[in-house]
Amino acid sequence: MENLITVVDWSRWQFAMTAIFHWLFVPLTLGLSVIVAIMESIYLRTRSDKWLAATKFWMTLLAINFAIGVATGIILEFEFGTNWSNYSWFVGDIFGAPLAIEGILAFFLEATFGAVMFFGWGKVSPRFHLLSTWLTAIGASISALWILVANAWMQYPVGMEFDPAQMRNVMVDFGAFFSPVALNKFFHAVLSGWALSGVFVIGVSCFFLWRRSNRDFALRSIKVGGWFGLAGLLLCMWTGDGSAVEVTRTQPMKLAAMEGLYRGQCGQSLSVIGIVNPEKRFFNDEPPYLFDISLPKGLSILARHDMDAFVPGINDIIDGIDIVDGDTVRTVSYVERIRRGKMAQNALREYSVAMEVGDSAAMQKAAERLKVDFPYFGYGYFKNPSEAVPPVALTFYAFRIMVGLGSYFLLFYAVALLLAYRWPDTLCRRRWLQLIAMISVPLMWICSEAGWVVAEVGRQPWTVQDLLPTCAAISNIPASSVIVTFWMFAVIFTILLAAEVSIMVNWINKSTRKDLNK
Numbered sequence: 203m204e205n206l207i208t209v210v211d212w213s214r215w216q217f218a219m220t221a222i223f224h225w226l227f228v229p230l231t232l233g234l235s236v237i238v239a240i241m242e243s244i245y246l247r248t249r250s251d252k253w254l255a256a257t258k259f260w261m262t263l264l265a266i267n268f269a270i271g272v273a274t275g276i277i278l279e280f281e282f283g284t285n286w287s288n289y290s291w292f293v294g295d296i297f298g299a300p301l302a303i304e305g306i307l308a309f310f311l312e313a314t315f316g317a318v319m320f321f322g323w324g325k326v327s328p329r330f331h332l333l334s335t336w337l338t339a340i341g342a343s344i345s346a347l348w349i350l351v352a353n354a355w356m357q358y359p360v361g362m363e364f365d366p367a368q369m370r371n372v373m374v375d376f377g378a379f380f381s382p383v384a385l386n387k388f389f390h391a392v393l394s395g396w397a398l399s400g401v402f403v404i405g406v407s408c409f410f411l412w413r414r415s416n417r418d419f420a421l422r423s424i425k426v427g428g429w430f431g432l433a434g435l436l437l438c439m440w441t442g443d444g445s446a447v448e449v450t451r452t453q454p455m456k457l458a459a460m461e462g463l464y465r466g467q468c469g470q471s472l473s474v475i476g477i478v479n480p481e482k483r484f485f486n487d488e489p490p491y492l493f494d495i496s497l498p499k500g501l502s503i504l505a506r507h508d509m510d511a512f513v514p515g516i517n518d519i520i521d522g523i524d525i526v527d528g529d530t531v532r533t534v535s536y537v538e539r540i541r542r543g544k545m546a547q548n549a550l551r552e553y554s555v556a557m558e559v560g561d562s563a564a565m566q567k568a569a570e571r572l573k574v575d576f577p578y579f580g581y582g583y584f585k586n587p588s589e590a591v592p593p594v595a596l597t598f599y600a601f602r603i604m605v606g607l608g609s610y611f612l613l614f615y616a617v618a619l620l621l622a623y624r625w626p627d628t629l630c631r632r633r634w635l636q637l638i639a640m641i642s643v644p645l646m647w648i649c650s651e652a653g654w655v656v657a658e659v660g661r662q663p664w665t666v667q668d669l670l671p672t673c674a675a676i677s678n679i680p681a682s683s684v685i686v687t688f689w690m691f692a693v694i695f696t697i698l699l700a701a702e703v704s705i706m707v708n709w710i711n712k713s714t715r716k717d718l719n720k
Contacts, residue, residue, distance in 0.1 A: 206427045208674050208681040216688040218658070220278045223695040225654050226647060227271030227702075232346060232392050233399025235339035237430055242335050246328055255718045256419055258323075260403070261335075262709055265320050268312075270702045274695060285684060289665050289675035296362050296373045297352055304348035304554065311341025321499040342406060342614070346395075347388050354384035355665050357657075358452045364576055366569055367552045371669075385451055386444040387657075393438035394653060398646045400431015404618050405643035408636040409628075410714055417630055419718040424629075432615040450505040455519050455590070456660035459597040461501055462490050463515035470513040472500025475602070476519045478595045484588065492628065508529045516594075520587045533576070536587035543582025546575035580669045589671075592662040600655035608650035614642055 238261045245253035279301065282290050290297070318334035326334070355361075362371045404427050422531025449457050452701040457463075462478050463470070476494035499509040506513065514524050522535030529667060534542075549572040556564035584590055618639065621629040629635055661667060665675040 209409075209676055209679065209684055212681060212688055214672060215285050216285060216684060216691065217278075217281055218681035219688065219692060219695070220274065220281060221654065221658070222651060223699065224271065224274040224278050226649060227267050227274060228346070229391075229395030229398045229650050230267050230402060231264065231271055231342050232395030233397070233430070234260060234267065234402065235342050235690050236396065237399055237403060237426060238264055239332070239335045239339045240426060240430065241700065243602055246332050250329065252418070252718075256423060257586050257717060259419075259713055260423070261320065262681055263706055265404075266702055266705050266709070268316065270698050273698060284687075285679070286665070286675050287676055287677040291370055292670055292675070293356075293362075293371050293666060295361075296355065296371055297714065298354075299373065299376070299378065300348040300352040304345050308341050308345035308348060311337055312345060315341065343392055343454075350388045351379050351384045354381065354387045355379060355527050356450075356664075357387075357661055358383040359669060364572070364579075366550055366565075367557065369496075369550075369554075372631045376668060382444070383448045386448055390438060390441040390445050391652075393434045393441060394650055396434025397431050397438055397608075397611065398650050400427040400434060400615065401642055401646040403427025404431070404614075405640045406710060409710060411630050411634060412636045412640070413500065413714045415714040416716075416718045421622055421626055421629075424618060428615055428619040428622060432619065435611055439612075442608075445503050447507065450513070452596060453661060454514055455516065455592065456597070457505060458514065458516045458519060458704040459592045459594045459660050460601045460656060461513075461515075462594055462598045463501070463513070464490050464517045466515040466518050468502070468512045469499045469510045470501040470502060470505075471496035471498050473598075473602075474500075477599070478598050480592075480595065484520060484591060516591060517580050519593055520591075534580070536590060538576040539550070539581040540584050540587070542575040543578040543580060543584075545582075546579045547582040549575065550719055577668060580664065580666070580674070583671050583674050590663060592660050597656060597660040600652040600659065604652040604656060607645055607652070611642070611646065611649070614639075676713055 238257060239258040241253055241260065244250075245257055282297075315334040315337040317329065319338050322331050323336060334452050358381060359371075360381055361373060361375035364370070365372045404424050407423040407427070410416045410420040446457070449460075458466075461473060462476065462482075464482070464484055473491065474495050474497050476496075477492040479488050479490055479492050482488040482490050501513050502511040503509050505511070512524065517526065519533075520536045522533045522538065524533050549568045553565055553568035553572060556562075556568055581590065618629075621635065663671045663673070665672055
């Protein structure tokens with residue numbers, strides 16, 4: 203048992219580390235590829251060498267980031283087979299489909315037309331080169347679509363049935379993959395990449411102003427990055443609102459953890475700033491916060507678009523209590539879910555025994571019992587409800603970091619665009635403004651990573667919501683193997699990140715000594 207816990211914990215840490223490193227590169231690729239395509243479109247329309255120089259500069263940074271992102275992404279997918287083989291078997295027919303489509307379709311677009319985009323200057327016509335640039339950007343978004351569809355299925359498993367004969371889930375409705383959960387997740391992630399890339403372009407451009415270099419190039423880039431990033435951020439906030447509604451519907455425990463909410467009420471307030479009480483558990487009477495400033499009825503509006511709606515807390519969900527239209531509604535309590543989950547697992551064992559001896563009547567009877575209780579199959583792995591509660595403090599703080607920094611960047615974009623259009627001389631002279639822009643670049647990455655933490659940590663302990671917890675999804679491997687590969691990957695990823703930053707900084711420094719305004 204101790205080895206099992208160690209394998210689970212280290213496997214989770216390894217996957218989290220890989221995903222965090224990978225997500226450093228993905229959003230910049232998603233946004234910067236579109237910015238480059240926009241700049242090249244302007245160049246093709248104006249035939250101005252200024253826009254050609256800008257396009258090639260940002261395209262070089264995109265190429266550096268793209269190469270490192272691919273390397274980390276490949277390792278991430280391999281970990282499903284090495285560390286999470288039980289998960290891969292349990293959902294392989296379903297989870298593998300979107301990843302296969304991503305590899306065949308999206309990666310083909312990126313690899314083929316990306317090569318033309320990066321190396322095709324002067325070798326193909328300008329129009330075909332522009333088409334290749336746009337197809338590369340579209341390919342990156344299509345790649346994100348299929349990966350996020352797969353991830354959304356893990357959070358909201360639909361379009362499948364469990365086949366006891368194969369001991370795995372099989373797909374029955376491919377269209378169900380594109381659920382509201384999946385669509386909100388896709389647009390929210392891609393648009394957050396737009397917002398991140400806009401900040402990146404503004405921050406790098408302000409470095410040119412800091413060096414008193416290429417003023418016109420920097421201002422042009424700030425305008426494009428500013429408008430593009432602002433549009434991405436506003437749309438990201440809109441999809442974030444949709445995501446909150448879907449989380450309330452499909453993962454209420456995640457929403458409760460995001461808010462640190464244990465007992466809900468009608469017209470539930472939203473904690474704007476707070477400190478979670480580390481001693482608070484659902485089974486004790488400790489206060490949930492050590493400090494809290496709340497927005498009255500804010501969570502009810504966010505979760506259900508109704509200021510008087512009831513939002514259940516952790517205790518309510520565990521007890522199986524909800525309130526709809528003022529009436530108390532009994533859902534399935536966690537104690538009952540655990541009981542029915544164990545019944546589903548027992549039915550599966552009976553089916554397996556009956557299949558071995560060829561007793562078709564017993565097989566049919568066991569399959570019918572399994573189908574009734576299968577929605578709670580995963581809860582059968584738990585001993586008590588506390589095992590199904592996600593890490594509240596980490597989810598709570600990550601959500602507030604994401605929202606707080608997102609609000610800051612709304613102001614950031616407004617000020618950057620106002621200065622670039624109305625007071626460009628002020629922006630070019632005031633070094634403190636340039637410094638703020640440069641510092642904002644890593645802050646945007648923190649905001650982006652915090653969003654990932656909310657989405658993934660908030661759904662713990664599940665790999666597939668309600669069906670397969672992490673403790674049942676891992677591979678049967680020694681803990682030492684996972685520990686060794688964890689540190690090996692940590693070193694490799696750190697080297698890759700340092701290499702990317704070093705190459706980018708070197709290219710930017712080198713470019714400040716060139717004339718990009720011609």
